[in-house]
Amino acid sequence: MVGAVAVTAIATLVTGCGGKSKSPSTSSAAGSSAPTGKLPEATTFTTLKNIPKDTAALASADGTVVHPTAALPVSVTPGGQPVATLPAKELGGPTWVPVVETKPGWERVLLPSRPNGAAGWIPSGNGKVETAHSPYDVKVDTSARRLTLLKSGKSLGTWTVAVGAPKTPTPTGRTFILASLAPAKATYSPLILPVGAHSDSLDTFGGGPGTVAFHGWPQKSVFGQAVTHGCVRVPADALRQLSKVPLGTPVQISG
Amino acid sequence: MRKRLRYGVIAGVIAAPVAAAAAVVPAASATGGGSPSSAFGISAVGLVNIPRTPVVSSESGPRSRSVVSVPASPLVHLSVIHTRAVPGHAEASVADLKIAKAAISPKAVLSAKLISARCDDGAGSSRLVDVRLAGRAIQAGTSPNSRITVPVEGLGGVQVTVNKQVHNADGSITVTALELAVQALGKSQTIAISSATCAGQSSGEAPKPTPVPSDLPVTG
Numbered sequence: 499m500v501g502a503v504a505v506t507a508i509a510t511l512v513t514g515c516g517g518k519s520k521s522p523s524t525s526s527a528a529g530s531s532a533p534t535g536k537l538p539e540a541t542t543f544t545t546l547k548n549i550p551k552d553t554a555a556l557a558s559a560d561g562t563v564v565h566p567t568a569a570l571p572v573s574v575t576p577g578g579q580p581v582a583t584l585p586a587k588e589l590g591g592p593t594w595v596p597v598v599e600t601k602p603g604w605e606r607v608l609l610p611s612r613p614n615g616a617a618g619w620i621p622s623g624n625g626k627v628e629t630a631h632s633p634y635d636v637k638v639d640t641s642a643r644r645l646t647l648l649k650s651g652k653s654l655g656t657w658t659v660a661v662g663a664p665k666t667p668t669p670t671g672r673t674f675i676l677a678s679l680a681p682a683k684a685t686y687s688p689l690i691l692p693v694g695a696h697s698d699s700l701d702t703f704g705g706g707p708g709t710v711a712f713h714g715w716p717q718k719s720v721f722g723q724a725v726t727h728g729c730v731r732v733p734a735d736a737l738r739q740l741s742k743v744p745l746g747t748p749v750q751i752s753g
Numbered sequence: 754m755r756k757r758l759r760y761g762v763i764a765g766v767i768a769a770p771v772a773a774a775a776a777v778v779p780a781a782s783a784t785g786g787g788s789p790s791s792a793f794g795i796s797a798v799g800l801v802n803i804p805r806t807p808v809v810s811s812e813s814g815p816r817s818r819s820v821v822s823v824p825a826s827p828l829v830h831l832s833v834i835h836t837r838a839v840p841g842h843a844e845a846s847v848a849d850l851k852i853a854k855a856a857i858s859p860k861a862v863l864s865a866k867l868i869s870a871r872c873d874d875g876a877g878s879s880r881l882v883d884v885r886l887a888g889r890a891i892q893a894g895t896s897p898n899s900r901i902t903v904p905v906e907g908l909g910g911v912q913v914t915v916n917k918q919v920h921n922a923d924g925s926i927t928v929t930a931l932e933l934a935v936q937a938l939g940k941s942q943t944i945a946i947s948s949a950t951c952a953g954q955s956s957g958e959a960p961k962p963t964p965v966p967s968d969l970p971v972t973g
Contacts, residue, residue: 542969563959589965589967589969590965590967591962591963591965594959600873600874600876602871602873602876602877602878603842603871603873604873605874622841622842622873622874623839623841623842623844623871623873623874623951624815624839624842625814625815625839625840625842627841629841629874629957630957630958630959630960631957631958631959632958632959633958662972666972675962677962677965677969678962678963678964678965679964679965679966679967679968679969680964680965680966680967681966681967681968682966682968683968686973689964690968690969690971692969692971697972700972703970703971703972703973704970704971704972704973705970706969706970706971706972708972709969709971709972710971710972711969711971711972713971713973726972726973727972727973728972729971729972729973731973741962741964742961743961743962744958744959744960744961744962745959745962746959747959
């Protein structure tokens, strides 16, 4: 089911191509007070108001990732009034989000919506949540312009990457790999790996909601530079390795 | 296994004046990996034997059962036992429980308004409401495996374990809200009330993603 929020987001997406400047957010909703009476979906296109931020933005998650097999309510506190729903699919693929805190019957997960660090509680133990473990960790040091991929704590590789320019920095904090997209026209990368975070300086970019992503880049000269609009451009080998990393895997971006 | 136990309960229903209501929900689309979840309301091993009642176990979809008495157990009286299990979650609750010391002694040695246990993704918790053993109030602490010994006339010291949590070899955890153990007539007797078993969170490795033929304008 596509809600009014998603419709608004899609409308913004198709009309805003090429936009770089700060403009009204793609969509927003305030939980149960949303005009339609329906809860907003927690997607990369939405902004969730009154949702608490991740309280340990640079802490390591334990790799627990969950996939809702049906849309689940998201609340600010365990058992609290729902303020959003977490759909079973994100960007055409299965939703997988990292668990950052647990209480009996409830799991606090990172959400792919704005603001950065948005986290909410979803019910567990209802047969609608598939739980798994990602042994991977992705770490990005924007100062060193370096990406490190770890599996079970052991480094699989470190690559020099391109990060956000000073005016459009790559946002720091804890996020996760949201999706794996293969564009029909691989203009600059055969694979795009959006994460849960968004640019803090651009509300929209290229018609999209300002989602940060890992992807390749044709010119090797960019690696090691702070030249992007927030994305992390990685060498082909890094992209190959990142393509194997499960959705929901935690990504730590430090400045 | 599940079928055999269910028939066992049904046989007990026929043999004793028991009204049992079993609600079995068809398998849903849940796909949680790892060990199956399971739960039972009460069991006893020793001079008094009560099979785990009512047992539910699930490897795929939700399973739940309710019974309103325990077959062929004149010592045990209760209003309802409810058990439920889905992958990654299990729960059991026993309401208005009374256990007599002997069939000829109707006075309850153990009474409880509610004893419940739940297990969520490998984390267990227990709840005790108005539980009294030989007149002494038993409360659930926040930490697991709290043990006390309560003297009971005619039985000696009854060892009480509240919120008992056991980590199993397959990575699952079993939480039993209340367990009583006593030496009676030279034999050991244990009674477990409200027990739930579920697998931990890290039961399976997350899948390698399959790229979706799609595009999203990102902050290149």
